[in-house]
Amino acid sequence: MRLGEPAARAAHGWAALLLLAPLGGCGAAPETGEGRGGEAPVQPPPSATAGMGAEADPTAPPETVYVFNTHGNEQGEADQRPENLVASPSTTFTGLQWLTWGGGPAVAEGDVQGTWCLPDCQDSPYPVTVELSGAETVDGTAFYTGYSFTGRGDFPDEMRGRVREVGTGRLMLPTAW
Known part of the structure; x- marks a missing residue:
């Protein structure tokens, strides 16, 4: 018995479906939140602003967030709400009064x-508003x-252009504890 063209297509479709059935769900994520065989699910890649090997934590409670500071200690230390902060080799903040942390x-x-x-600015530092961000x-x-x-x-107005060049940067992080 010979099948007509529509019936033959349907038969081929069912045959393909039966061949693929044992693979069921290979591309689908399980609804349980666990990976296949109880493994942890695949995590998305880190954001472009994430640190090297550090884990982003933008909502850490105030008492647990620090800034790595080398002011007065060239080895650096974890500091909270520092009065003085070395932000980079070319920028130091002094007399800081923290409004938020x-x-x-x-x-x-x-x-x-x-x-x-x-x-x-050596003898007369300039008044600024400072923002620290990107907790990791x-x-x-x-x-x-x-x-x-x-x-x-x-x-000073003549320094506003310089601030556009140096007014943002990446803070140092501890390399080993």
């Missing part, structure tokens, strides 16, 4: 000085990873 960005008012504004966990401790600052009050 943890649970998101940390914001402070204080002064800035650095190699980028010498000799003018390193060896179980959350650290802010980024900084930015903007001039306020008597900040």
Whole structure:
């Protein structure tokens, strides 16, 4: 008995389905939240702002977020709400008064000085608003990873262009505890 063309297509479709049935669900994610065979599910890749090997933690409670600070200690230490902060080799904040800390960005008012504004700011640092952001966990401790600052009050107009160049950066993180 010979099948007509529509019937032959249907038969081939069923045959293909029967051949693929043992593979059922290979591309589908299980609804249980576990991977195949009880394995952990595949995690999405880290965001573009994630640190090298560090785990992003943007909502860490205030008492658990630190900034790695080398002010007064060139080896650096975990610090919270520091009065003085070395943000980079060319930028140091002093006289910081923190308005917020943890649970998101940390914001402070204080002064800035650095190699980028010498000799003018050496004896008279410029007033700025500082923001620390991007908390990431390193060896179980959350650290802010980024900084930015903007001039306020008597900040010299001639330095505003320089701040566009140096006003943001990545904070140092501890390399080993």
